[in-house]
Amino acid sequence: MKNEIDKKIMIVRKLLQIGAYLQKTGARVTKEYGLTQQQFVVLNEIVEKKTVNQKQLVGELLFEKSNVSKIVKKLNNSELIDISISKGDARLTILSATKKGEDLRRKCLDSLNELSLEWLDSLGEDDIEKSLNSLSVIRQLIFKNE
Numbered sequence: 001m002k003n004e005i006d007k008k009i010m011i012v013r014k015l016l017q018i019g020a021y022l023q024k025t026g027a028r029v030t031k032e033y034g035l036t037q038q039q040f041v042v043l044n045e046i047v048e049k050k051t052v053n054q055k056q057l058v059g060e061l062l063f064e065k066s067n068v069s070k071i072v073k074k075l076n077n078s079e080l081i082d083i084s085i086s087k088g089d090a091r092l093t094i095l096s097a098t099k100k101g102e103d104l105r106r107k108c109l110d111s112l113n114e115l116s117l118e119w120l121d122s123l124g125e126d127d128i129e130k131s132l133n134s135l136s137v138i139r140q141l142i143f144k145n146e
Contacts, residue, residue, distance in 0.1 A: 054093040
């Protein structure tokens with residue numbers, strides 16, 4: 001029983017270590033493009049969704065509402081996104097990426113993808129599949145209450 005608990009705790013510790021490393025490395029990459037990592041995450045989400053309201057963004061990204069508001073303002077001031085008011089509901093702020101924002105996201109994403117491939121290039125197809133499945137299960141367990 002004790003050994004089983006120790007192994008479960010080790011999974012979380014290893015995930016935290018990996019997360020810290022990815023945070024540090026991701027921040028270094030996004031900084032090269034003039035973005036913080038959170039700004040990149042918000043921009044990426046907006047580009048992927050084409051248009052999204054700010055309230056949805058807060059819920060999906062699990063960022064604090066005040067942080068998202070600051071990020072949106074910064075991205076808008078940098079001409080990376082456009083902000084408009086919903087025609088159906090004036091309380092909703094609609095966000096969409098500009099061409100400049102789409103281009104910057106693509107460049108940054110390419111750099112992040114290149115790093116990912118360097119890290120994981122030596123994994124075989126079977127190891128990749130097992131890793132994805134395990135991570136998906138852990139993610140579902142962690143976020144089941146969100």
